[in-house]
Amino acid sequence: MRTQVAIIGAGPAGLLLGQLLHKHGIDNVILERQTGDYVLSRVRAGVIEQVTQDLLDEAGVGARMHRDGLVHEGVQICVDGERHRISFKDLVGKTVMVYGQTELTKDLMDGRAAAGAPTIYSAHDVALHDIFSERPRITFRADGRAQDISCDFVAGCDGFHGVSRKSVPAGAITTNERVYPLGWLGILSETPPVSDELIYVRHPQGFALCSMRSPTRSRYYLQCSLAEDIESWPDERFWEELKPRLDEEARERLVTGPSIEKSIAPLRSFVAEPMRFGALFLAGDAAHIVPPTGAKGLNLAASDVQYLSRALAEYYAEKSRAGLEHYSERALARVWKAERFSWWMTMLMHRLSDNSFDHKIQLAELDYLFRSQAAATAFAENYVGLPY
Numbered sequence: 570m571r572t573q574v575a576i577i578g579a580g581p582a583g584l585l586l587g588q589l590l591h592k593h594g595i596d597n598v599i600l601e602r603q604t605g606d607y608v609l610s611r612v613r614a615g616v617i618e619q620v621t622q623d624l625l626d627e628a629g630v631g632a633r634m635h636r637d638g639l640v641h642e643g644v645q646i647c648v649d650g651e652r653h654r655i656s657f658k659d660l661v662g663k664t665v666m667v668y669g670q671t672e673l674t675k676d677l678m679d680g681r682a683a684a685g686a687p688t689i690y691s692a693h694d695v696a697l698h699d700i701f702s703e704r705p706r707i708t709f710r711a712d713g714r715a716q717d718i719s720c721d722f723v724a725g726c727d728g729f730h731g732v733s734r735k736s737v738p739a740g741a742i743t744t745n746e747r748v749y750p751l752g753w754l755g756i757l758s759e760t761p762p763v764s765d766e767l768i769y770v771r772h773p774q775g776f777a778l779c780s781m782r783s784p785t786r787s788r789y790y791l792q793c794s795l796a797e798d799i800e801s802w803p804d805e806r807f808w809e810e811l812k813p814r815l816d817e818e819a820r821e822r823l824v825t826g827p828s829i830e831k832s833i834a835p836l837r838s839f840v841a842e843p844m845r846f847g848a849l850f851l852a853g854d855a856a857h858i859v860p861p862t863g864a865k866g867l868n869l870a871a872s873d874v875q876y877l878s879r880a881l882a883e884y885y886a887e888k889s890r891a892g893l894e895h896y897s898e899r900a901l902a903r904v905w906k907a908e909r910f911s912w913w914m915t916m917l918m919h920r921l922s923d924n925s926f927d928h929k930i931q932l933a934e935l936d937y938l939f940r941s942q943a944a945a946t947a948f949a950e951n952y953v954g955l956p957y
């Protein structure tokens with residue numbers, strides 16, 4: 570098989586890149602280790618920045634998001650039982666869209682099917698060869714036989730545990746990492762959200778987040794230890810832990826119900842540099858991870874794809890390598906800003922130690938955020954997403 574761009578991974582990064590390349594008339598094949606149903610069953614991100622929405626529109630897959638997504642003009646932060654609101658609309662004139670990653674992935678898959686572009690699901694033993702040559706190759710097993718794709722470029726969109734980043738010689742890559750001593754225990758339930766806006770909760774017992782996917786489906790998170798066993802968290806225990814962390818109004822409005830999904834996600838900050846190695850370009854979680862506190866993971870995957878799709882379009886239309894040469898530098902400049910914001914929000918909102926000094930500093934910083942127009946504006950700018 571021969572294609573112009575071989576894309577590894579059918580998560581948001583790979584699917585969106587495939588769709589944008591298709592719009593530019595660039596041939597691409599996606600190789601995905603899992604089945605399509607499995608990819609669609611993963612409950613993950615839910616906050617979509619304006620620039621990501623624009624990119625989904627450009628890819629021709631934004632219609633359902635605009636119809637079913639929830640526009641949020643602000644966010645609420647509850648500190649020790651008292652709620653404060655930060656209005657993005659008033660401070661920076663922008664909003665975000667709440668629309669589940671699962672729905673967005675479905676829209677991208679449907680768009681790809683309509684375009685007739687090939688995705689090979691259940692592709693096993695994917696291996697990258699000759700990435701520093703003009704003719705890179707991918708080998709893999711699918712449908713019970715060994716197969717082979719030659720291409721001009723490889724897009725490594727295969728997430729944090731994928732094969733692409735691991736294919737780079739150790740001396741060519743630098744990794745920067747911080748692992749936090751905590752995780753998020755999340756549940757999805759078929760219950761109306763407790764509020765029209767997300768509520769981030771800072772509480773002495775630990776962080777909580779009241780989020781949603783639709784007017785009838787809620788997503789809640791609790792800070793938990795990394796050693797936590799999901800089996801020891803029946804739904805009743807989750808709700809009982811959540812309630813005391815909320816303010817009185819939220820506690821009264823909270824509708825509990827059976828969970829339809831429950832999982833624990835560890836919190837990690839990670840950046841691999843550079844993001845290009847010869848003909849291999851890393852994008853999304855394959856290159857970087859943010860703790861979910863700032864709602865940036867999916868949006869960063871989209872911004873990498875924006876830079877990469879434009880660079881590849883420029884290469885094929887004008888034979889210019891300028892965009893490809895600058896891809897890593899451009900993507901990383903935005904990545905590090907989102908890393909900083911996500912790290913800052915994580916440090917601000919979680920119970921990270923028993924040290925009273927740390928707690929008082931968190932409270933002082935939150936007080937500054939609520940009182941200072943400049944601090945609130947900086948928060949809003951980062952939360953709604955910086956321009957490309």
Ligand SMILES: Cc1cc2nc3c(=O)[nH]c(=O)nc-3n(C[C@H](O)[C@H](O)[C@H](O)COP(=O)(O)OP(=O)(O)OC[C@H]3O[C@@H](n4cnc5c(N)ncnc54)[C@H](O)[C@@H]3O)c2cc1C
Nearest residue numbers: 578580581582602613614727728731853854864865866867
């Ligand atoms: C449990 C969890 C919860 C999250 N919650 C949030 C949140 O609330 N807010 C937020 O903003 N972000 C969240 N994120 C982050 C967000 O979901 C990711 O940033 C986003 O999915 C990145 O997209 P991606 O396409 O780069 O990677 P992924 O979505 O990870 O997609 C990579 C794809 O590559 C495939 N793959 C892996 N290895 C191979 C291989 N060897 N061969 C072929 N295919 C392969 C995988 O199966 C997968 O389909 C969460 C992530 C996780 C894991």
